[in-house]
Amino acid sequence: MNRHGWIIGFLCSALATLAAVSSASAASGLNVVFGSGGISRLSYNGIVLFDESVPPADSFRIVDYTLSAGGKVVHVQDDPRHSDAWNAQTRTLTRTFSWGTAAIQYAVQSSAVAMTITVANTSSSTTISGLNIFPLEVRFPMLPKDVPSGVHYGWGEPGVVVADYGSAAAAFVEEDAASPLYYGLLNDNNTAKFKNLTAWIGTQRLPWGGGLPDLHKTIAPGATEIFHASLRFGPSGSTPKTLAPDVLAAYAAALPLSVNWPDRRPIGMLFIAANGPKSNSATNPPGWLNNPRLNLLTDEGKADFAKQLVAYAEHCIPIFRAMNAQGMITWDVEGEQYPTSYIGDPRVAARISPELNYNRAIDKYFETFRLAGLRVGVTIRPQKLIFKDAMPVDQLDIADADETFNLLADKIDYAREHWGCSIFYVDSTGGGEDPSIFARVHQRFPDVLLIPENPNVGMYSACAPFGSIRQNRMETPDLVRQVYPNAFSVIDTTIEKTPTREAELIDGVRHGDILMFHGAGPVSTLVQRAYREAAGR
Numbered sequence: 001m002n003r004h005g006w007i008i009g010f011l012c013s014a015l016a017t018l019a020a021v022s023s024a025s026a027a028s029g030l031n032v033v034f035g036s037g038g039i040s041r042l043s044y045n046g047i048v049l050f051d052e053s054v055p056p057a058d059s060f061r062i063v064d065y066t067l068s069a070g071g072k073v074v075h076v077q078d079d080p081r082h083s084d085a086w087n088a089q090t091r092t093l094t095r096t097f098s099w100g101t102a103a104i105q106y107a108v109q110s111s112a113v114a115m116t117i118t119v120a121n122t123s124s125s126t127t128i129s130g131l132n133i134f135p136l137e138v139r140f141p142m143l144p145k146d147v148p149s150g151v152h153y154g155w156g157e158p159g160v161v162v163a164d165y166g167s168a169a170a171a172f173v174e175e176d177a178a179s180p181l182y183y184g185l186l187n188d189n190n191t192a193k194f195k196n197l198t199a200w201i202g203t204q205r206l207p208w209g210g211g212l213p214d215l216h217k218t219i220a221p222g223a224t225e226i227f228h229a230s231l232r233f234g235p236s237g238s239t240p241k242t243l244a245p246d247v248l249a250a251y252a253a254a255l256p257l258s259v260n261w262p263d264r265r266p267i268g269m270l271f272i273a274a275n276g277p278k279s280n281s282a283t284n285p286p287g288w289l290n291n292p293r294l295n296l297l298t299d300e301g302k303a304d305f306a307k308q309l310v311a312y313a314e315h316c317i318p319i320f321r322a323m324n325a326q327g328m329i330t331w332d333v334e335g336e337q338y339p340t341s342y343i344g345d346p347r348v349a350a351r352i353s354p355e356l357n358y359n360r361a362i363d364k365y366f367e368t369f370r371l372a373g374l375r376v377g378v379t380i381r382p383q384k385l386i387f388k389d390a391m392p393v394d395q396l397d398i399a400d401a402d403e404t405f406n407l408l409a410d411k412i413d414y415a416r417e418h419w420g421c422s423i424f425y426v427d428s429t430g431g432g433e434d435p436s437i438f439a440r441v442h443q444r445f446p447d448v449l450l451i452p453e454n455p456n457v458g459m460y461s462a463c464a465p466f467g468s469i470r471q472n473r474m475e476t477p478d479l480v481r482q483v484y485p486n487a488f489s490v491i492d493t494t495i496e497k498t499p500t501r502e503a504e505l506i507d508g509v510r511h512g513d514i515l516m517f518h519g520a521g522p523v524s525t526l527v528q529r530a531y532r533e534a535a536g537r
Contacts, residue, residue: 030233032108036086038093044233045168049138056190058137060093060104064207065131067099077207099123112232120224128219130204135229139196140165152184155434156456158251158483160240161185163197169238172199175228177250180215201227213432241482248483255435255461257484258442261449264512265326266527268519275336286335286353296355306361313368319521320374327375328519329425340392344381344427346415352392366419377423380411405440412445426452438462451490460487464514468492474501475508488512493527509534
């Protein structure tokens with residue numbers, strides 16, 4: 001993290017001692033000393049974690065803000081033009097700027113410091129378009145392991161980041177459930193030396209942090225925004241559920257679990273096209289059935305393709321039965337002739353590959369599986385497909401939640417109406433999407449299974465998100481199960497060798513995860529064994 005421009009204000013130890021007000025809990029070992037600038041010293045179980053007299057140290061800080069007025073936008077970083085006022089009775093530090101105030105009020109509880117941050121826009125015509133706040137920096141005796149560092153989204157997961165430093169654990173908690181906020185514990189250029197992490201709440205990108213979505217959270221003239229956070233302590237080995245069960249429960253209440261899919265049998269993955277010199281040809285641009293000899297330029301060749309497509313489905317059905325599968329997903333129903341593959345828009349499949357409609361080729365393909373008692377599914381994407389000269393050339397990300405919902409709903413509608421699809425792999429999700437979009441989609445289509453590629457915790461409320469052994473995802477993550485005990489994932493097991501962590505895979509199936517296999521064969525003994533072992537336990 002770029003610390004250039006940080007405002008360093010240190011009180012000498014004598015003045016801090018005279019001005020300090022100490023609050024401690026003997027049972028918890030938490031001791032907090034306040035001075036004229038807020039917290040001046042914090043320790044837990046005798047270990048000092050913050051001391052303003054030891055540089056570099058930062059307590060409450062407004063990192064930057066953006067103001068909008070009259071069509072002009074002004075961004076200010078580390079604004080020195082402010083005044084501070086400390087109220088010892090209410091333990092409130094108020095920082096006054098030209099546009100209003102940012103105040104932090106502290107409340108020491110049994111094993112936590114609660115922080116209420118109030119930002120008041122007192123101007124009559126200026127909007128606060130965004131700001132970033134660092135409530136406190138913590139210096140640990142040893143750098144915590146496995147800290148989920150970096151950016152987190154309040155709407156994508158509950159706002160709890162645990163830092164376990166060996167002798168104890170600290171959690172920075174953003175307590176406004178499912179709110180559109182950035183938060184986290186951030187490292188910086190001094191972290192390797194000083195073992196420090198900085199608590200962060202924000203509504204806009206950090207000045208040095210690109211590539212983040214715009215949360216569109218503003219404070220209008222005359223309006224006030226309140227943020228609630230806390231620093232909580234517990235023994236080493238603590239989890240979000242043990243340190244912040246209230247926050248996890250509030251998040252689950254804001255995004256309640258709605259997915260209802262009792263069938264947890266395996267799902268087959270099918271790819272009816274390919275992209276490469278051994279698949280595509282001038283007579284078979286989409287690479288259908290990995291056969292460059294197909295000739296889609298003649299009616300005879302199109303009829304041959306239709307027969308081969310149904311024959312491919314008939315070949316797969318005995319494999320699905322041997323796997324006791326519930327259904328399949330076809331990843332590439334639009335073909336793979338364009339750089340935008342997987343296209344994920346079944347509405348355009350016959351438009352860009354008209355041979356799919358010859359002799360009802362694609363309809364008969366899905367019908368073959370349905371008549372065998374199998375569910376069918378396709379890939380969809382939350383991006384809008386862009387055409388140029390009648391060819392798809394790009395996928396456009398959509399910022400508007402309503403537009404994204406309508407796009408996904410239209411794609412699902414088409415696949416349900418034309419092919420009877422009920423399983424949908426949602427490709428190219430970025431993980432930062434608002435999970436309420438998927439909740440709306442599932443509310444619209446309660447009888448479908450949504451499998452987003454890159455999920456956040458909130459997506460599990462309405463989906464069975466995708467995981468892969470290749471990504472080291474063997475089962476539903478612990479944090480997800482802490483929030484949604486009945487949540488489950490769909491795990492891709494298509495690798496060449498048996499994983500060394502097969503026990504985790506079996507544990508996932510035992511808790512309800514669904515495994516995926518290559519639907520065209522050979523039979524996956526790994527998946528069969530995992531289901532057999534899970535049932536035995």
